[in-house]
Amino acid sequence: MPSPELIIFDWDGTLMDSAAHIVDSLQQAAVDLLQPVPAADDCRHIIGLALPIAIQQLFPHADDDVRELLRQRYAWHYVAGSEEKSGLFPGALELLESLLNQNRLLAVATGKTRIGLDRVLAQTGLADHFVITRCADESASKPDPLMLSQILAHTGKRIDQAVMIGDTSYDLAMAKALAMPRIGVSYGAHAVELLLPHEPLVIVDHVSELYNNLS
Structure with a gap:
């Protein structure tokens, strides 16, 4: 594809190495409330979804209050x-700054809440790197493509001028629904076999490989 003008990143598992912490936090929550503790693989599978949907899938027999x-x-x-x-994956900060130096527009589309994303943006000092960020609690949960449509509308870019980068099948399915070019990463939450059916342009094994695929 031509060098994309707008690069949209997922957050957890794509820019931030947080999958293991998400899994542990979900399991600890279950222990606290004497609920069946979900398997680590099941927890990893729901990463990327809006939290209420993720919890509903992991704890289908719990009532709304629980x-x-x-x-x-x-x-x-x-x-x-x-x-x-x-923390950020090694090379993530350098990648973002290199893209900014090329006058690319950067955005985030994440299953995190607005409060959660703003917290980690403040912790990492990356808030000013992105022209727009969209969260599941102010849009629609992946794989609904609403977040991507909102980002395109905000930036004025066409679908073919953008690319979505993510580590889960939900990221790639969201982009595929709009026929947006997409790149998968294998170092996050979902295994490669879950990414391949969504026809990414490429699947990379390290953040450093993204740079060459975005040039």
Whole structure:
């Protein structure tokens, strides 16, 4: 594809190495509330979805009140350990700054809440790197493509001028729904076999490989 003018990143598992911390926080929330502890693979599979949907899938037999308590306990565990247990992938900051130096527009489309994304943007100092960020609680959960449509409308870019980069099948399905070019990363939450059916242009194994594929 021609060098994209607008590059849209997922956050967890794509720019930030947070999948293991998300899994641990979900499991700790279940322990706190004496709920069946979901397997790590099941927790990894729901990364990328809006949190209420993720909890509903992981705890289908819990009632609404228990699911809300699970959401609260998950958030508490995640925030409590976020600075120690999550950080940017090596090379992510350098990639973003290189793209900015080329006058590319950068955006984020994430399953995080607005409060959650703003917190990690402040922790990493990356808030000013992105022209727009969209979260699941102010749009629609992936794989609905609404977040991408909103980003395109804000930037004035066409679908063919943009690319979506993500580590989950939800990221790639969201982009595929709009026929937006998409790149998968294998170092995040979902295995390569879950990414391939969504026809990414390429699947990369390291952040450093993204630069060459975006040039």
